[in-house]
Amino acid sequence: MYEQLVQKAPYAAAGATTYFSLTINELGVIVGITATVITTAYNIWHKRQLRRLLREGQALKNRQYRGERLVREHPDGSEGEQVR
Numbered sequence: 001m002y003e004q005l006v007q008k009a010p011y012a013a014a015g016a017t018t019y020f021s022l023t024i025n026e027l028g029v030i031v032g033i034t035a036t037v038i039t040t041a042y043n044i045w046h047k048r049q050l051r052r053l054l055r056e057g058q059a060l061k062n063r064q065y066r067g068e069r070l071v072r073e074h075p076d077g078s079e080g081e082q083v084r
Helices: 002-021 024-065
Strands: 070-073 079-083
Touching: none
Parallel strands: none
Antiparallel strands: 070 079
């Protein structure tokens, strides 16, 4: 236990020194950049999900247009009622 504390202490001290040496403006810039990166990553993920849902919906609509028999499956994997 003591060895783990001793091994991590220099990293904690370096982080604390860096954190407390920054001004409020510098911290604001770091928080702003971090928020921008997180927001951009979320927007990209969300757009991909919407496009996937749109593709799946379009494929279903095309199958219905061609008159294919669509069957709603039950959660246990068996066939259910016909969807039209």
